[in-house]
Amino acid sequence: MRALFPGSFDPVTPGHQDVLRRASLLFDEVVVCVMFNANKTGRFPVTERLERLRAAADGLGNVTVDSHTGGLLVDYCRGAGIDVVVRGVRDAKDLDYEMPMARMNHELAGVETFxxxxxxxxAHVSSSLVTAMGRHAGSDK
Structure with a gap:
Protein backbone atom coordinates (compact mmCIF):
# COMPACT_ATOMS: atom_id res chain seq x y z
CA MET A 1 0.00 0.00 0.00
CA ARG A 2 1.25 3.49 -0.90
CA ALA A 3 0.99 6.32 1.61
CA LEU A 4 1.50 10.06 1.35
CA PHE A 5 3.21 12.04 4.11
CA PRO A 6 2.41 15.66 3.15
CA GLY A 7 3.52 18.87 4.79
CA SER A 8 5.18 22.21 4.31
CA PHE A 9 8.35 20.86 5.98
CA ASP A 10 9.49 24.42 6.59
CA PRO A 11 11.90 23.28 8.00
CA VAL A 12 12.15 19.51 8.32
CA THR A 13 12.21 18.68 12.05
CA PRO A 14 13.27 15.64 14.06
CA GLY A 15 9.54 14.95 14.53
CA HIS A 16 9.03 14.84 10.75
CA GLN A 17 12.00 12.48 10.45
CA ASP A 18 10.57 10.21 13.13
CA VAL A 19 7.12 10.04 11.49
CA LEU A 20 8.73 9.36 8.11
CA ARG A 21 10.89 6.56 9.51
CA ARG A 22 7.95 4.95 11.32
CA ALA A 23 5.63 5.28 8.30
CA SER A 24 8.27 3.60 6.13
CA LEU A 25 8.04 0.56 8.41
CA LEU A 26 4.24 0.39 8.08
CA PHE A 27 3.63 0.95 4.36
CA ASP A 28 5.03 -0.57 1.18
CA GLU A 29 5.89 2.89 -0.16
CA VAL A 30 5.79 6.36 1.36
CA VAL A 31 5.82 9.52 -0.70
CA VAL A 32 6.88 12.48 1.41
CA CYS A 33 5.66 15.58 -0.37
CA VAL A 34 6.17 19.30 0.11
CA MET A 35 2.70 20.77 -0.24
CA PHE A 36 1.87 24.43 -0.58
CA ASN A 37 -0.48 26.01 1.91
CA ALA A 38 -1.80 29.39 0.73
CA ASN A 39 -2.17 30.39 4.39
CA LYS A 40 1.55 29.95 5.09
CA THR A 41 4.52 31.95 3.87
CA GLY A 42 7.53 29.74 3.24
CA ARG A 43 10.70 30.49 5.21
CA PHE A 44 12.92 28.15 3.21
CA PRO A 45 12.99 27.67 -0.57
CA VAL A 46 11.28 24.52 -1.83
CA THR A 47 14.56 23.23 -3.27
CA GLU A 48 16.13 23.35 0.21
CA ARG A 49 13.15 21.60 1.79
CA LEU A 50 13.34 18.84 -0.83
CA GLU A 51 17.09 18.42 -0.20
CA ARG A 52 16.48 18.14 3.54
CA LEU A 53 13.72 15.60 3.00
CA ARG A 54 15.99 13.53 0.76
CA ALA A 55 18.59 13.56 3.53
CA ALA A 56 15.92 12.55 6.07
CA ALA A 57 14.87 9.67 3.79
CA ASP A 58 18.43 8.44 3.27
CA GLY A 59 18.51 4.74 4.01
CA LEU A 60 14.73 4.37 3.74
CA GLY A 61 14.50 2.43 0.48
CA ASN A 62 10.72 2.68 0.16
CA VAL A 63 10.53 6.49 0.50
CA THR A 64 10.38 8.94 -2.38
CA VAL A 65 10.39 12.75 -2.17
CA ASP A 66 8.16 15.03 -4.24
CA SER A 67 6.42 18.41 -4.24
CA HIS A 68 2.95 19.55 -5.25
CA THR A 69 2.22 23.13 -6.18
CA GLY A 70 -1.41 23.18 -7.19
CA GLY A 71 -4.72 21.65 -6.34
CA LEU A 72 -5.91 19.71 -3.36
CA LEU A 73 -4.09 16.96 -1.54
CA VAL A 74 -6.72 14.51 -2.79
CA ASP A 75 -5.90 15.56 -6.38
CA TYR A 76 -2.30 14.50 -5.77
CA CYS A 77 -3.47 11.24 -4.18
CA ARG A 78 -5.75 10.41 -7.11
CA GLY A 79 -2.99 11.10 -9.65
CA ALA A 80 -0.42 9.04 -7.73
CA GLY A 81 -2.70 6.14 -6.81
CA ILE A 82 -2.43 6.83 -3.08
CA ASP A 83 -5.23 5.84 -0.69
CA VAL A 84 -3.69 6.75 2.70
CA VAL A 85 -2.36 10.00 4.13
CA VAL A 86 -0.01 9.82 7.10
CA ARG A 87 -0.13 12.61 9.67
CA GLY A 88 1.91 12.99 12.82
CA VAL A 89 0.06 14.45 15.79
CA ARG A 90 1.72 15.89 18.88
CA ASP A 91 -1.33 16.61 20.99
CA ALA A 92 -5.11 17.09 21.03
CA LYS A 93 -4.74 20.49 19.37
CA ASP A 94 -3.04 18.87 16.36
CA LEU A 95 -5.73 16.19 16.22
CA ASP A 96 -8.51 18.82 16.36
CA TYR A 97 -6.85 20.61 13.44
CA GLU A 98 -6.35 17.42 11.40
CA MET A 99 -9.74 15.72 11.88
CA PRO A 100 -11.85 17.98 9.65
CA MET A 101 -9.29 17.62 6.85
CA ALA A 102 -9.24 13.84 7.30
CA ARG A 103 -13.04 13.72 7.05
CA MET A 104 -13.04 15.92 3.95
CA ASN A 105 -10.32 13.87 2.23
CA HIS A 106 -12.38 10.75 2.87
CA GLU A 107 -15.61 12.34 1.60
CA LEU A 108 -13.98 13.83 -1.52
CA ALA A 109 -11.85 10.89 -2.62
CA GLY A 110 -12.08 7.98 -0.19
CA VAL A 111 -8.59 8.80 1.07
CA GLU A 112 -8.03 7.53 4.62
CA THR A 113 -5.86 9.30 7.19
CA PHE A 114 -3.47 7.35 9.39
CA ALA A 123 6.30 16.17 20.92
CA HIS A 124 7.42 19.67 21.93
CA VAL A 125 9.25 20.27 18.63
CA SER A 126 7.54 22.31 15.89
CA SER A 127 8.81 23.93 12.70
CA SER A 128 8.21 27.35 14.27
CA LEU A 129 10.31 26.42 17.31
CA VAL A 130 13.14 25.03 15.15
CA THR A 131 13.13 28.22 13.05
CA ALA A 132 13.18 30.45 16.14
CA MET A 133 16.06 28.47 17.65
CA GLY A 134 17.98 28.75 14.37
CA ARG A 135 17.51 32.53 14.30
CA HIS A 136 18.90 32.89 17.80
CA ALA A 137 21.68 30.28 17.56
CA GLY A 138 24.41 32.82 16.91
CA SER A 139 23.03 35.75 18.89
CA ASP A 140 24.69 37.24 21.98
CA LYS A 141 23.21 36.21 25.30
Missing part, protein backbone atom coordinates in the same frame (compact mmCIF):
# COMPACT_ATOMS: atom_id res chain seq x y z
CA UNK A 115 -2.48 9.28 12.53
CA UNK A 116 0.88 8.54 14.13
CA UNK A 117 1.28 9.93 17.65
CA UNK A 118 4.49 11.86 18.16
CA UNK A 119 7.37 10.32 20.04
CA UNK A 120 7.00 11.88 23.52
CA UNK A 121 10.65 12.96 23.40
CA UNK A 122 9.88 15.03 20.27
Missing amino acids: FLPADPAL
Whole structure:
Protein backbone atom coordinates (compact mmCIF):
# COMPACT_ATOMS: atom_id res chain seq x y z
CA MET A 1 0.00 0.00 0.00
CA ARG A 2 1.25 3.49 -0.90
CA ALA A 3 0.99 6.32 1.61
CA LEU A 4 1.50 10.06 1.35
CA PHE A 5 3.21 12.04 4.11
CA PRO A 6 2.41 15.66 3.15
CA GLY A 7 3.52 18.87 4.79
CA SER A 8 5.18 22.21 4.31
CA PHE A 9 8.35 20.86 5.98
CA ASP A 10 9.49 24.42 6.59
CA PRO A 11 11.90 23.28 8.00
CA VAL A 12 12.15 19.51 8.32
CA THR A 13 12.21 18.68 12.05
CA PRO A 14 13.27 15.64 14.06
CA GLY A 15 9.54 14.95 14.53
CA HIS A 16 9.03 14.84 10.75
CA GLN A 17 12.00 12.48 10.45
CA ASP A 18 10.57 10.21 13.13
CA VAL A 19 7.12 10.04 11.49
CA LEU A 20 8.73 9.36 8.11
CA ARG A 21 10.89 6.56 9.51
CA ARG A 22 7.95 4.95 11.32
CA ALA A 23 5.63 5.28 8.30
CA SER A 24 8.27 3.60 6.13
CA LEU A 25 8.04 0.56 8.41
CA LEU A 26 4.24 0.39 8.08
CA PHE A 27 3.63 0.95 4.36
CA ASP A 28 5.03 -0.57 1.18
CA GLU A 29 5.89 2.89 -0.16
CA VAL A 30 5.79 6.36 1.36
CA VAL A 31 5.82 9.52 -0.70
CA VAL A 32 6.88 12.48 1.41
CA CYS A 33 5.66 15.58 -0.37
CA VAL A 34 6.17 19.30 0.11
CA MET A 35 2.70 20.77 -0.24
CA PHE A 36 1.87 24.43 -0.58
CA ASN A 37 -0.48 26.01 1.91
CA ALA A 38 -1.80 29.39 0.73
CA ASN A 39 -2.17 30.39 4.39
CA LYS A 40 1.55 29.95 5.09
CA THR A 41 4.52 31.95 3.87
CA GLY A 42 7.53 29.74 3.24
CA ARG A 43 10.70 30.49 5.21
CA PHE A 44 12.92 28.15 3.21
CA PRO A 45 12.99 27.67 -0.57
CA VAL A 46 11.28 24.52 -1.83
CA THR A 47 14.56 23.23 -3.27
CA GLU A 48 16.13 23.35 0.21
CA ARG A 49 13.15 21.60 1.79
CA LEU A 50 13.34 18.84 -0.83
CA GLU A 51 17.09 18.42 -0.20
CA ARG A 52 16.48 18.14 3.54
CA LEU A 53 13.72 15.60 3.00
CA ARG A 54 15.99 13.53 0.76
CA ALA A 55 18.59 13.56 3.53
CA ALA A 56 15.92 12.55 6.07
CA ALA A 57 14.87 9.67 3.79
CA ASP A 58 18.43 8.44 3.27
CA GLY A 59 18.51 4.74 4.01
CA LEU A 60 14.73 4.37 3.74
CA GLY A 61 14.50 2.43 0.48
CA ASN A 62 10.72 2.68 0.16
CA VAL A 63 10.53 6.49 0.50
CA THR A 64 10.38 8.94 -2.38
CA VAL A 65 10.39 12.75 -2.17
CA ASP A 66 8.16 15.03 -4.24
CA SER A 67 6.42 18.41 -4.24
CA HIS A 68 2.95 19.55 -5.25
CA THR A 69 2.22 23.13 -6.18
CA GLY A 70 -1.41 23.18 -7.19
CA GLY A 71 -4.72 21.65 -6.34
CA LEU A 72 -5.91 19.71 -3.36
CA LEU A 73 -4.09 16.96 -1.54
CA VAL A 74 -6.72 14.51 -2.79
CA ASP A 75 -5.90 15.56 -6.38
CA TYR A 76 -2.30 14.50 -5.77
CA CYS A 77 -3.47 11.24 -4.18
CA ARG A 78 -5.75 10.41 -7.11
CA GLY A 79 -2.99 11.10 -9.65
CA ALA A 80 -0.42 9.04 -7.73
CA GLY A 81 -2.70 6.14 -6.81
CA ILE A 82 -2.43 6.83 -3.08
CA ASP A 83 -5.23 5.84 -0.69
CA VAL A 84 -3.69 6.75 2.70
CA VAL A 85 -2.36 10.00 4.13
CA VAL A 86 -0.01 9.82 7.10
CA ARG A 87 -0.13 12.61 9.67
CA GLY A 88 1.91 12.99 12.82
CA VAL A 89 0.06 14.45 15.79
CA ARG A 90 1.72 15.89 18.88
CA ASP A 91 -1.33 16.61 20.99
CA ALA A 92 -5.11 17.09 21.03
CA LYS A 93 -4.74 20.49 19.37
CA ASP A 94 -3.04 18.87 16.36
CA LEU A 95 -5.73 16.19 16.22
CA ASP A 96 -8.51 18.82 16.36
CA TYR A 97 -6.85 20.61 13.44
CA GLU A 98 -6.35 17.42 11.40
CA MET A 99 -9.74 15.72 11.88
CA PRO A 100 -11.85 17.98 9.65
CA MET A 101 -9.29 17.62 6.85
CA ALA A 102 -9.24 13.84 7.30
CA ARG A 103 -13.04 13.72 7.05
CA MET A 104 -13.04 15.92 3.95
CA ASN A 105 -10.32 13.87 2.23
CA HIS A 106 -12.38 10.75 2.87
CA GLU A 107 -15.61 12.34 1.60
CA LEU A 108 -13.98 13.83 -1.52
CA ALA A 109 -11.85 10.89 -2.62
CA GLY A 110 -12.08 7.98 -0.19
CA VAL A 111 -8.59 8.80 1.07
CA GLU A 112 -8.03 7.53 4.62
CA THR A 113 -5.86 9.30 7.19
CA PHE A 114 -3.47 7.35 9.39
CA PHE A 115 -2.48 9.28 12.53
CA LEU A 116 0.88 8.54 14.13
CA PRO A 117 1.28 9.93 17.65
CA ALA A 118 4.49 11.86 18.16
CA ASP A 119 7.37 10.32 20.04
CA PRO A 120 7.00 11.88 23.52
CA ALA A 121 10.65 12.96 23.40
CA LEU A 122 9.88 15.03 20.27
CA ALA A 123 6.30 16.17 20.92
CA HIS A 124 7.42 19.67 21.93
CA VAL A 125 9.25 20.27 18.63
CA SER A 126 7.54 22.31 15.89
CA SER A 127 8.81 23.93 12.70
CA SER A 128 8.21 27.35 14.27
CA LEU A 129 10.31 26.42 17.31
CA VAL A 130 13.14 25.03 15.15
CA THR A 131 13.13 28.22 13.05
CA ALA A 132 13.18 30.45 16.14
CA MET A 133 16.06 28.47 17.65
CA GLY A 134 17.98 28.75 14.37
CA ARG A 135 17.51 32.53 14.30
CA HIS A 136 18.90 32.89 17.80
CA ALA A 137 21.68 30.28 17.56
CA GLY A 138 24.41 32.82 16.91
CA SER A 139 23.03 35.75 18.89
CA ASP A 140 24.69 37.24 21.98
CA LYS A 141 23.21 36.21 25.30
